[in-house]
Every structure is written in structure tokens, then in C-alpha cells.
Amino acid sequence: MRRFNAFLPGLTMSAAALAIGSSDRDKPPNTAQVLESAQPSDWRRPDPANTLYLELDAGRVIIELAPRFAPEHVGNIRALVREKFFDGLPVARVQDNYVTQWGDADQVRPTEAARRKLPDETVIAWKQALPIVKLPDADSYAPETGWLDGFPVGIERKPSGQVWMTHCYGIVGAGRDNWPDTGSGSELYAVIGQAPRHLDRNIVLVGRVLRGMELLASLPRGSGAMGFYGDEEKSKRTSIRSVRLASDLADSARAPLEVLRTDTPLFSRYVEARRNRREEWFVRPAGHIDVCNVPIPVRDIPPRN
């Protein structure tokens, strides 16, 4: 079927699997084949205490928080969520090829539990003991890249000794004023375009979207400065129904999902399959991959056999 195994190849496993013919049996595995060979231990279940459900009219966006990278911000976001701070606030900004931003844009909503000022958490200290999985490929913005706790990272061992989450598609950060310690987590954004890596180490990143990016990325763009909705566009603003921590919900209300681990041999094979695409459609494998071009698979927890 031309429509499914042709044109631009996608990430859909079933579609890619359709392209596998008998002549391919001796080739290195493609993405679909690598994922099909994954064992249950190659997947992990995100901690419900680090999992946010952002409920929009269009559906649920699931965000995994990254406490190792920004513990104070993550703690503050948890406090805000628990006092239902975000409920009813709008998505105030959608700038094409850049970010979707939601929360308390005007800094007017009171909060009892959360702090307004937090330390700068744009980087963490590099240590040998950090369980970073390196991407061997060169990066143009950072000396080294890889993954830590499933999040993409840049690494500069010397001179700064810093590790930071990289601004890839779907990464979530905390909006701020003109200094890195002026964000509180009361306003958050997700990257919806080309990785704005020039923001790395300039602003605190707090997690990434696991599910529902298409809901944030397909919102109408704001026509005001920097993609904010203008006063005449208030009707375009999507309202946040609620934000909840998965750990505050009953088991039955939680989304049963798993994320591919990044610290396994299988993940290395997955990266290799993405680096050199083996699907029939490709005539020239790139032989290279950028850390922001490696999507981390998420799936529903499969039924027990």
C-alpha cells in the first residue's frame, strides 16, 4: 500500500514493520525490529509522584518531572499542583516553531504553599557517578550529549563541570523573568519546534511531555508579541481544566504507561537503528544522529500474558 509504506517514513512501529521483507533478514535491525525485541525490563514505569496530568478540553497531556535536574522547581510545582493552582489558568502563549506556554502569565494568582523565588537550577554538577548514557555522535552545541534518567543532556566536563537538560522537542521548562532564579514553576512551557538549544543553561528545565504533545503543538498560534494571545484573541486561549499529580489519584485513574529505558543495551541498538535507517524507503542512511532526533518511545503497559 503506497499510502502506508511509502512517502516519508514515520515512527509508527506497525507501519515500519510492514516494510520488512524477507530480503531484509540479513540486515541490521530497523527501529521497529529493535523495539519488537525489547524485553519487559527494557521499559520503566515513571514514578507517579513525578507524573503530571495536564487536562485540556482536547485531552490529557502527561508530563514526567525531572527531580534530579531541578529539585526545588519540581517540589514547587508539586506544591502548586496540590493547591490546584493551575486549574482554570490559560495557555497564554503559542509561538510557532518555539514554545507553548501555560499557567499564571500575569503573576496574579495567589499561592499559599509554593514559593515565588527559587534557586537557579539550570545545571547540575558533573560527577563520574552520574548514570549518564553517552551518545557517541558529535553535537554542535555541547561538548558531549547523552541521557540521564531518560532525559536528554548536554555535558561539559571541563572547564565548567556541568550537565544540563537539552531543549529538545517536548521538553518542559519554567518561564522566568530576566534572571534564572526568577521562575517559580507557576508558568511552564513546552518546546514545539526546532530545538532551541541556545536556551540551554539559560533557563530551568523541569521535565518532558510523555503523551499529548500533539495537543500542545497543534494549538492556534498567538498573534501578539512572542506568540502571546492578544486581547482580541482571548477566545483562542485554551483553558487548563486541571493539573494533577498521578500519585494523588487512585490507581484506576492513572494512565498505565511505560517509557523505554535509556540505560540498556537495547536502547543503544535503538539509537543505532535511528542513526542508520534501514527501512526500505531510505537510500542513504545518515550515519549520524542528534540527541534531539532520538524520540524516547512511550507505550501503554501491555497486558500480562
Next chain:
Amino acid sequence: MRRFNAFLPGLTMSAAALAIGSSDRDKPPNTAQVLESAQPSDWRRPDPANTLYLELDAGRVIIELAPRFAPEHVGNIRALVREKFFDGLPVARVQDNYVTQWGDADQVRPTEAARRKLPDETVIAWKQALPIVKLPDADSYAPETGWLDGFPVGIERKPSGQVWMTHCYGIVGAGRDNWPDTGSGSELYAVIGQAPRHLDRNIVLVGRVLRGMELLASLPRGSGAMGFYGDEEKSKRTSIRSVRLASDLADSARAPLEVLRTDTPLFSRYVEARRNRREEWFVRPAGHIDVCNVPIPVRDIPPRN
């Protein structure tokens, strides 16, 4: 105003200009300041014979075709447009963080003027005489990058002697079957996410979106394989009202716009301002830029003084 000079900086010139204070007068210019210093000769007007108007219910998408890169494809697209081939066809595929694709997905619409089979035009030959402006920064996918005729390019002088347009946000290509000579231009796509540079030299690129990317990027994603709309989602499909060449329209019906030239000293200053962001918000300029992170400004032709 926190809302306009804070949070994440954007591309909006007026917003960035607001952040310029007297203490900044000795600094290198920021993006807004560089653009404000542009002369009329720093801008060019795209050739109407290479300018497509893709009319959707939501508005007009303007595409500049790139005849130097894919002359046969561009010629075929012009022939298709002139017989109104695209009118009434759908946007058939919207895959999140990848592409929006429109045209004759099922290859069923007859055409008299256009060809179904074209030569592979994924690359052009490198020559000293090509007016390429190099980006000095390292690229991770190509030995060298730069711009040619205002389009981003990858360059491999040796061993292949090839130049090709790079898959950046907003670049437009011709969908194809499993071989590079199987696209005809009857189905086109635009990149709506992280640059899929692994597609470079695998598929023919024909131009880029100058205006209206937000219309293509904010369409609802298809839930079928590879982002195609499933049969039960036909109602989500956006219909193409028409596609026309600007040169086939009266002057009064053309959009009066200009594109920043990429072959000027001003453009080099613009790239430098993007490489090291000088806006007050930034605490750490990146000192580097990727060819896909340099948006090429487009503006309305200003009124004559």
C-alpha cells in the same frame, strides 16, 4: 512589562527592541538592532514565477520554490498548479514533530500537463561558482552548511561533490514512493518539527514556506499510521481551496513581501546576533548556531518614503 520582555525571548522585533536600554549601547547589536539597520538592498522580492499561494480555509500559505535545486520538480509543480491539480485535494497527513503533507495522497487524480516520473533531484553538484554563503559553525550532519539562494544547504565537497537543501523547519519537499525518482510534486510536505536531517539527500526538496507555517503546523494530527488521517477522521482533513502561482495573478492579488537576503554582510551580522544572543534575558550566549536555527526573516514590503 513582564509579559513582553520576560520569559522566553522570541523573534518579534518590537518585543526585543523593548529590552534595549541605554546600558546596552556598547554591546554588539542584537537581532532586532541588526534588522533595524538593514537597507532596502538587504531584502529581496521572491520571483512571482517561483511563488505559490496555497489557500486554506484558515488563510494563505506562501511557498517559495527553489528551481536551482530541483528544476524538473519545480517545473512539474508549476504545470500541476496551472491545471488546478491541487484544488480541492486534502491535507492528508499531519504527523506530530515531523511533517504536514498535502495533495494527491492516493495518486488518483489525472493530470494532462504534468509528468508522473521525474529524475532524482536530491542533490546538485558542488561548484566553486555556486554563490553559497557558508555558516562557519560546525554542523553535526554535514561537513559544511550555509545558504544558497536563501535556502539552507549542506555541502560535501569531497568525495561526493554534493550540495543539498537541508530539512529545516518550514522546508517543503515532494513525497515519493520507495525510490527518489518516484515523486512528481503532486504530493508535497512541509517540515513541522525538529529538523529531520536524516532525510537529507533521501528525498527531493522543492522550496520553503515564507508565510503561514503556523497554519500548517497547527493542524490536528492524524491518528492513523504515520499521521495520516484515518477513515473515521475524514472530517479533520483540511481541504485545499486552491494553489496558484503568484505570476498567474494580477499584481493587486499578490502578497507584497520581501525576504532577507542571505548573501550580504548584514546577514552575517544577523547570524552573529542569533549565535550570541545579546538580549537582556540571556545569561549565557550559546556561541554557536545550527543552520536550522537561523530563521530567514520575511516582511511586508514597507511603504515608500
